[in-house]
Amino acid sequence: MLQMKLCGDLVLRSKCEPVDNITPELLHTMDEMVSMMDAQNGVGLAAPQVGFLSRFLVMMDPDTKTVYRMINPQITSYSDEKCTMEEGCLSVLGSDNLPVFSNVTRPASVIVEWTNDSGERVGAQMSGLPARIVQHETDHLDGVLFIDHLSPVRREMVMRKVRRRK
Numbered sequence: 001m002l003q004m005k006l007c008g009d010l011v012l013r014s015k016c017e018p019v020d021n022i023t024p025e026l027l028h029t030m031d032e033m034v035s036m037m038d039a040q041n042g043v044g045l046a047a048p049q050v051g052f053l054s055r056f057l058v059m060m061d062p063d064t065k066t067v068y069r070m071i072n073p074q075i076t077s078y079s080d081e082k083c084t085m086e087e088g089c090l091s092v093l094g095s096d097n098l099p100v101f102s103n104v105t106r107p108a109s110v111i112v113e114w115t116n117d118s119g120e121r122v123g124a125q126m127s128g129l130p131a132r133i134v135q136h137e138t139d140h141l142d143g144v145l146f147i148d149h150l151s152p153v154r155r156e157m158v159m160r161k162v163r164r165r166k
């Protein structure tokens with residue numbers, strides 16, 4: 001059973017290592033992560049959020065319900081155009097045990113490449129919500145949280161709610 005790591009845990013602040021081998025254990029962990037994401041009404045979950053310092057993640061396009069399972073994902077291109085959207089994170093919870101949301105500005109579209117379950121390198125251009133989610137999740141693999149993209153004032157507003165949980 002996987003356990004969700006929460007803001008304050010150092011595992012969320014570490015850089016993850018590339019995946020060398022696609023093992024049955026890895027694929028099973030990703031199955032569990034998809035179930036966990038669904039159960040918590042999330043749209044993405046990265047390995048460090050469940051305690052693995054390894055470069056893999058799962059995510060879902062909320063519009064099409066397409067689930068992506070990405071091993072060694074890499075964003076190879078960012079649009080110059082930016083957009084602002086509300087973001088939350090299953091590892092950044094407030095006093096009600098629900099994610100704390102804040103507006104974050106990021107590139108509007110990206111090109112992302114990853115290795116799929118079969119070991120093939122595949123890619124996609126993403127815009128809208130999927131582009132947003134894949135940037136948030138790949139950040140996790142480098143120990144970056146969405147609050148790092150906020151102004152100090154906005155970050156403090158989020159952290160105040162996080163601290164109130166304790």
Ligand SMILES: [Zn+2]
Pocket residue numbers: 088089090091136137140
């Ligand atoms: Zn997150």
